[in-house]
Amino acid sequence: MSILFISAGRIMIDQRIKVIVDTDVDIDDWMAILYLLKHPRVHVLGITTTGVGAAHLTPGTVNAKNxxxxxxxxxxxxxxxxxxxxxxxxxFPNSIRYGIDTLFGLTLPANPHPIDPRSAVQFLKETLEASPDPVTVLAIGGLTNxxxxxxxxxxxxAKVAHIVxxxxxxxxxGNVYDVDNNYINKxxxxxxxxxxxxxxxxxxxxVPITLVPLDASQYVxxxxxxxxxxxxxxxSRAADFIHDALTADISFVMSNNFYFWDPLAAAVVTTPELVRSTGTVVSPQSMxxxxxxxxxxxxxxxxxxxRSADGPKIGVAMWADAEAFYAEFIRTVNLPDQG
Structure with a gap:
């Protein structure tokens, strides 16, 4: 079922992919969110934030709103x-969280719309229940919510079509120890x-899941x-902000340790053929x-x-088409702002 709406006096069918983004509002999350908001085949129903991650909860939520x-x-x-x-x-270490909380000193336009008064869990519940179409969830933070x-x-x-x-x-x-060697987890x-x-x-x-692990993001x-x-x-304004954020975090860009983790997962929502289980097998591998x-x-x-014989089956992307992703990301975030 799709939503009917009126455009230029005509009744139209909204066939866009309905998406909720659950995010810890890190720098790569900013790029993933903007990619989906700019994509003409996506309708972002809402964003839920977690303070279990790169950003602290309050500044991260304000940053997402703006x-x-x-x-x-x-x-x-x-x-x-x-x-x-x-x-x-x-x-995350506070040395990283401070830069993310403060947008590396950048500013965003102030959003006059208030933060939704509902908790993330209540918002998710009510939004899923209200949607006439199944909803895709992009999960790009800790999975607490x-x-x-x-x-x-x-x-x-039953209302969730797919989780990426x-x-x-x-x-x-893993990448935990590399970021914070106070943790011995490797x-x-x-x-x-x-x-x-x-x-x-x-x-x-x-719920059907496509997992985009480090194995796939290493290619981008x-x-x-x-x-x-x-x-x-x-x-576009979105592209300018992404460029400014990368400039502010240029040492990470130059480190060769920065990958398109969350934006690749966002692109899988719209263009699943960008990832595969290997370079030759078309669909993600079930594990x-x-x-x-x-x-x-x-x-x-x-x-x-x-891997566990008793574990749930998950579709896992082990490879990504880097050039196709780069072209798709650049094209999308530079699209004009059109509602």
Whole structure:
């Protein structure tokens, strides 16, 4: 079923992909959100935030609310989630969180629309229930909000068409220790590590999932070559802001450790053919995966994804078409603002 609306005096059918973005509002999240807001085949029903990740909850939520001003949809609702994961208390180092909270010193237009008064979980529940069409969820942060939703309101699972999750690592080392060596965990990826129980609950929900792990995002590096290419192709407010953010974080761009983690997952929502299980197999590979829950302070593997005969089946992208992604991302974020 699709929504009817009137445009230029004609009754039209809204066939856009209905999407909710659940985000920790990191720099790559900014790019992913703007990509979806600018995409002509996407209708972003709302954004839910989590303080379990790169941004603290309050500044991250305000930044998300103001970010939508760089699109034709400033009224897009933004709802505030939680600052506490369902298990443990893992978090990004404050040295990173400060820059994300403050937008690296950049400013966004102030959005006159208030933050949605509902909690993220209540917003998710009511928005899913109200949608006449199944909704795709892009999960690009710790999975606390969704894990809580599916536990408290399992009936809404039927309204979720698909979840695209950026998270985890299958055949590569994790990235937790590389970012913060106060953690000894060398096998987990941050979005799963931040709430291992939330991830387990989402994976076992029965909702169709495409996982975009580090294995796929390693093919789409965000480096000086891309930065220079993008600098020459800026024709929208969204593209200008992305360029300014990358300029402010240029040391990360130059490090060769920056990848299009969340924007690649966002592009999978609209263009699933960008990722595959390998370079020759067309669709993501189905894997039965479990999430290690136990935190061992001497040998921490919590958040590691392991193959398990009893684990839920997840579609896993292991490869990405870098050139096709770069072209799609640049084209989309530079589109004119048209509602």
């Amino acid at each position: 970010l939508v001003m760089l699109s034709a949809y400033p009224e897009t609702p933004v709802a505030k989630g939680t600052s506490a994961p369902l298990r443990y208390s893992n978090q 969704l894990g809580t939703l599916f536990t408290a309101h399992p009936e809404v699972k 999750v950026m998270g985890g690592s299958i055949a590569l080392p 096998v987990a990826e941050w979005n799963i590590f931040l709430d291992v129980l939330g991830a387990k609950l989402v994976f076992s929900s029965g 590096r965000l480096d000086k070559t891309f930065y220079n290419r993008f600098s020459r192709r800026r024709t 039965s995966l479990d999430v290690i829950q136990e935190l061992d302070e001497e040998n921490d593997t919590s958040g590691q994804l392991v």
